[in-house]
Amino acid sequence: MDQFIPDSRIHELMDRKPDPTRVREILARSRRLERLSMEETAELLAVTDADLLHEIFESAKSVKEDIYGSRLVLFAPLYISNLCKNDCAYCAFRVSNKGVKRRALSMAEIKAETEYLLKTGQKRVLLVSGEAYPRDGLEYVLDAIATVYSARDGQNSIRRLNVNIAPLEVADFARLKEAEVGTYQIFQETYHEPTYRKLHTFGPKADYAYRLTAIDRAFQGGLDDVGVGILFGLYDHRYEVLALMAHIEHLEKNFGMGPHTISVPRLEPAEGAPLAARPPYPVSDDEFKKIIAVMRLSVPYTGLILSTRETPEIRAASFDLGVSQISAGSRTNPGGYSEDGACEQFSLGDHRSLDEVVRDIVAHGYLPSFCTSCYRLGRTGLDFMEFAKPGAIKEKCLPNALVTFEEYLIDYASEETKAAGRALMERKLADVPDHVRLTVNSMLSKIRAGERDLFM
Ligand code: SAM
Ligand code: SF4
Numbered sequence: 001m002d003q004f005i006p007d008s009r010i011h012e013l014m015d016r017k018p019d020p021t022r023v024r025e026i027l028a029r030s031r032r033l034e035r036l037s038m039e040e041t042a043e044l045l046a047v048t049d050a051d052l053l054h055e056i057f058e059s060a061k062s063v064k065e066d067i068y069g070s071r072l073v074l075f076a077p078l079y080i081s082n083l084c085k086n087d088c089a090y091c092a093f094r095v096s097n098k099g100v101k102r103r104a105l106s107m108a109e110i111k112a113e114t115e116y117l118l119k120t121g122q123k124r125v126l127l128v129s130g131e132a133y134p135r136d137g138l139e140y141v142l143d144a145i146a147t148v149y150s151a152r153d154g155q156n157s158i159r160r161l162n163v164n165i166a167p168l169e170v171a172d173f174a175r176l177k178e179a180e181v182g183t184y185q186i187f188q189e190t191y192h193e194p195t196y197r198k199l200h201t202f203g204p205k206a207d208y209a210y211r212l213t214a215i216d217r218a219f220q221g222g223l224d225d226v227g228v229g230i231l232f233g234l235y236d237h238r239y240e241v242l243a244l245m246a247h248i249e250h251l252e253k254n255f256g257m258g259p260h261t262i263s264v265p266r267l268e269p270a271e272g273a274p275l276a277a278r279p280p281y282p283v284s285d286d287e288f289k290k291i292i293a294v295m296r297l298s299v300p301y302t303g304l305i306l307s308t309r310e311t312p313e314i315r316a317a318s319f320d321l322g323v324s325q326i327s328a329g330s331r332t333n334p335g336g337y338s339e340d341g342a343c344e345q346f347s348l349g350d351h352r353s354l355d356e357v358v359r360d361i362v363a364h365g366y367l368p369s370f371c372t373s374c375y376r377l378g379r380t381g382l383d384f385m386e387f388a389k390p391g392a393i394k395e396k397c398l399p400n401a402l403v404t405f406e407e408y409l410i411d412y413a414s415e416e417t418k419a420a421g422r423a424l425m426e427r428k429l430a431d432v433p434d435h436v437r438l439t440v441n442s443m444l445s446k447i448r449a450g451e452r453d454l455f456m
Pocket of ligand 1: 091128265269
């Protein structure tokens with residue numbers, strides 16, 4: 001295999017001493033929305049000086065504003081099964097955890113879960129599963145995808161379904177593509193091979209290289225919208241971030257594009273997995289914020305996803321640092337929405353409902369968005385990058401966020417959220433570029449008159 005994680009070079013870079021002049025040059029490059037190299041990323045990660053850190057945070061905020069504007073995209077995970085043949089040391093679904101009630105949802109149950117999510121106002125779902133299915137091959141997952149897409153609440157349905165499932169062969173990735181998944185997500189967990197081997201001792205996931213090359217196979221299978229991630233807490237976060245940059249460079253070199261999103265889960269306590277409560281390399285809140293800001297600066301065009309593992313306080317702080325998508329109102333157990341469900345995969349830091357999270361986003365001056373437009377208009381993969389690069393995506397993101405938020409306010413918001421949301425909409429409408437204002441106003445009028453699912 002092409003060894004694209006340069007282990008010794010990464011270790012060298014981890015001990016870099018930052019030079020303030022050089023850091024400021026790098027920040028200037030990033031504010032021009034240029035992508036940074038692994039070496040430049042190392043320089044930023046090494047910063048500890050409070051003033052320089054402040055400059056990093058301010059730059060990250062400015063890059064985020066330039067590319068995405070103030071919108072924040074919302075989604076919810078849908079766990080379909082906790083059956084698993086792996087033994088990841090940190091996960092409650094690990095095969096050696098005999099205390100878990102194992103459960104794979106039936107199609108009727110998946111429909112009920114989706115209907116529950118629709119009734120709260122969700123339009124985007126991330127389908128999640130352990131690595132063992134009640135039927136051979138991918139059939140169960142493909143049926144689950146079709147079931148989610150078929151569920152309805154009045155005129156509303158799930159408009160984009162992303163998946164986070166175990167790595168596949170090229171031919172099976174092609175089948176996922178046919179099933180119209182949005183993003184295929186897979187987290188390497190740790191790029192540090194010795195740590196990876198120690199924590200994944202059993203089952204197909206024990207194969208480090210097979211997991212590392214999953215995105216290559218996804219691209220080869222025709223999926224052009226992929227998400228990567230690191231489970232922070234397993235190994236030194238500086239190693240992980242730099243290795244992730246090397247992974248992205250490998251993808252760009254070989255396929256002309258990198259991932260669409262990066263997820264930044266931090267290890268959370270999990271039943272039957274004692275390691276999760278005592279992370280070998282804990283990442284403090286301050287380090288975590290720096291990681292988010294540095295990633296925003298290093299790969300300006302890549303979406304950053306934060307889940308409900310984090311507390312409301314950290315989530316709110318992350319909006320300013322560059323996070324562009326968040327989950328809300330989540331449960332991490334199969335059946336967890338429509339009933340009590342089985343054991344959670346890990347414990348959550350944010351237990352608020354979607355309505356409460358939306359209200360909080362509004363209070364912070366950000367615009368909640370349920371937009372699925374790029375995916376549905378084929379603006380994915382290289383097309384998305386080409387479109388996003390001139391900084392023009394906000395000309396689409398803002399109108400689509402306004403229109404989907406208006407739908408949410410009419411159909412699902414509480415009175416309190418409606419009032420706060422409407423006031424925010426008024427302010428954000430003023431930012432709509434003149435050449436699309438007429439179109440936006442016309443779409444909003446149609447939504448108020450009862451039409452749904454309009455986008456540009
Ligand atoms: N089972 C598949 C896999 O491992 O790739 C797909 C989904 S797995 C349920 C989703 C992700 O949950 C994992 O990739 C891992 O990063 C994360 N996870 C597992 N245990 C966790 C914990 N204790 N705290 C936070 N995240 C955890
Ligand atoms: Fe299974 Fe994924 Fe949990 Fe590992 S992280 S035990 S593969 S569900």
